[in-house]
Amino acid sequence: MKRLWIFMLFLIALVACDSGSEVAPNVDLFPNQLDLGGFTVDSLDNDNHAIYVTPEGENQDSLTINSVADLLAASNGTKVFLANTTDMEDPDIVNWDAPLQDGSRISVKDASSIAIVILDDKNRVVAVWEIKMPVVEEASSSSQELKVSSETASSSSVLPAVSSSSKEDISSSSYESSSSENLTQNIALGDFKVGVENSTISIENSKIYVEVPYGTDLTAIKVLPMNTVADLTRPVEMEFVDASGALQTYSVVAGMQLPGSDFNARVDSIWATTSDAMGTVSDDIYKIGMFVDKVESKKNMFLSNGKLTVSSELVNASFIGIVGGKKLAGGFYYTGTYPKSNSAVHIYERGYTSGTPGTDASDISLDMTFGKKFAARPASFHVKYDYVHKKNENDTQMGLIYVVLLAEDNKTIVASGAVKMTADESKEKEIDLVYDGSDSGLISSGYVGTGDLAHGDGTNEVAYIRVMFASSARAHVVVSGESDYLGGEGSSLTIEQFRLNY
Numbered sequence: 001m002k003r004l005w006i007f008m009l010f011l012i013a014l015v016a017c018d019s020g021s022e023v024a025p026n027v028d029l030f031p032n033q034l035d036l037g038g039f040t041v042d043s044l045d046n047d048n049h050a051i052y053v054t055p056e057g058e059n060q061d062s063l064t065i066n067s068v069a070d071l072l073a074a075s076n077g078t079k080v081f082l083a084n085t086t087d088m089e090d091p092d093i094v095n096w097d098a099p100l101q102d103g104s105r106i107s108v109k110d111a112s113s114i115a116i117v118i119l120d121d122k123n124r125v126v127a128v129w130e131i132k133m134p135v136v137e138e139a140s141s142s143s144q145e146l147k148v149s150s151e152t153a154s155s156s157s158v159l160p161a162v163s164s165s166s167k168e169d170i171s172s173s174s175y176e177s178s179s180s181e182n183l184t185q186n187i188a189l190g191d192f193k194v195g196v197e198n199s200t201i202s203i204e205n206s207k208i209y210v211e212v213p214y215g216t217d218l219t220a221i222k223v224l225p226m227n228t229v230a231d232l233t234r235p236v237e238m239e240f241v242d243a244s245g246a247l248q249t250y251s252v253v254a255g256m257q258l259p260g261s262d263f264n265a266r267v268d269s270i271w272a273t274t275s276d277a278m279g280t281v282s283d284d285i286y287k288i289g290m291f292v293d294k295v296e297s298k299k300n301m302f303l304s305n306g307k308l309t310v311s312s313e314l315v316n317a318s319f320i321g322i323v324g325g326k327k328l329a330g331g332f333y334y335t336g337t338y339p340k341s342n343s344a345v346h347i348y349e350r351g352y353t354s355g356t357p358g359t360d361a362s363d364i365s366l367d368m369t370f371g372k373k374f375a376a377r378p379a380s381f382h383v384k385y386d387y388v389h390k391k392n393e394n395d396t397q398m399g400l401i402y403v404v405l406l407a408e409d410n411k412t413i414v415a416s417g418a419v420k421m422t423a424d425e426s427k428e429k430e431i432d433l434v435y436d437g438s439d440s441g442l443i444s445s446g447y448v449g450t451g452d453l454a455h456g457d458g459t460n461e462v463a464y465i466r467v468m469f470a471s472s473a474r475a476h477v478v479v480s481g482e483s484d485y486l487g488g489e490g491s492s493l494t495i496e497q498f499r500l501n502y
Helices: 069-075 344-348
Strands: 004-006 032-034 039-045 050-055 062-065 079-083 104-107 113-119 125-132 147-150 200-204 207-211 221-224 228-230 236-241 247-255 271-273 291-296 301-304 307-311 313-319 322-329 332-337 380-388 399-406 413-421 425-432 464-470 477-480 492-501
Touching (some): 291 344, 307 464, 313 344, 322 344, 380 399, 399 492, 413 425, 464 492
Parallel strands (some): 207 247
Antiparallel strands (some): 004 032, 104 147, 113 125, 200 207, 221 228, 236 247, 271 332, 291 313, 301 307, 307 492, 313 322, 322 477, 380 425, 399 413, 399 464
């Protein structure tokens, strides 16, 4: 390792960084060794306090301060810090809690220079030096970043990254200072926060997940303590120093859950069901003297103790007390809407207005709207469920769970994933959401809420989400005659856990 004997001799008098109007005493700077791991010192400019270095390897992206002891002894200093500028009066120390130590490693990838400041025991500036590196021709100084860590320091003394202030080139056109307007800070992993109320941060291996409330703008998340704004819709790589003092790269992404997806209570602004209509009795439909037509069923969606249950049930029509036509309707809980004014007769005959209800097929999905605004990009969903299968005569009974992420038109698929059940099962699954615009077998299937879907290519931004829990995937078409039922009476689907994963 090559060493440079730096001969420094000048007097400084300036206002102390932390000591009001105190002036640092006159100091004669003596010969001193500056040992820079990974770099060779080319020349020294004492007048401008500039040290010119070149990397010892082609891809040298870090500089190590192997020893600060000689520098401190020669200058009567007691501490060495990184600074944002080379201004002798106000060098703008990056982090007062993180002085440079023996072995401090500074990431200098694409950087043009770094500034170091030496203080005495009263926190007065003794000297400020700028270590300047050759500018990589293809890199623009306006976009350079400098990242710093201390391999020997604890996470509480992590040094933020800095770039030195712009100043006139004093030596060669091959050296250039980066702008102080382009500062990127690296912080201790434990200090990472976001400026969103009621948010939580989870760290697993090299991944950081930020969960924010539903409706938060993920494209403008305030990141603290760097006090910057980041788009965390997709994973963004950031560097933090872990508890061991090592500089690590983490993938940071933000996401959200749907309100009410813990099934502790109904959230009608997000979720809808046909169960309320199923639970009514329509007994004043058509009167002829004392005779009354009646349509009735029972509720087929329940939330209890954090569980959701939907079931497929009969809808009965009767005349003067004699049960007539029977139809079978599935149980549904989904993101969307269903008219609160509808009753059992509107299940039996969708669009009913007057007279005796008809026995033709009733497609109740025509009164449903599907999808809610949503801009996050979950990678998968977790579901724990119990499905009870009741076979019907035409073997069309199927339980169904799906999540579909859609573009702004609420039709073009961005990503999708589904669970289909044709036999009794009690399982816990992680279902990937594939971002290729494919439909997970939903289009042209006849399943509830899928008739208007269109294939995409996965490149659209997410704008809507459709989530469906159905006891009978096709029994939104309510038909009479057991041989024609599109579901099995008594089939049920219970969801114990549901969560979007990022």
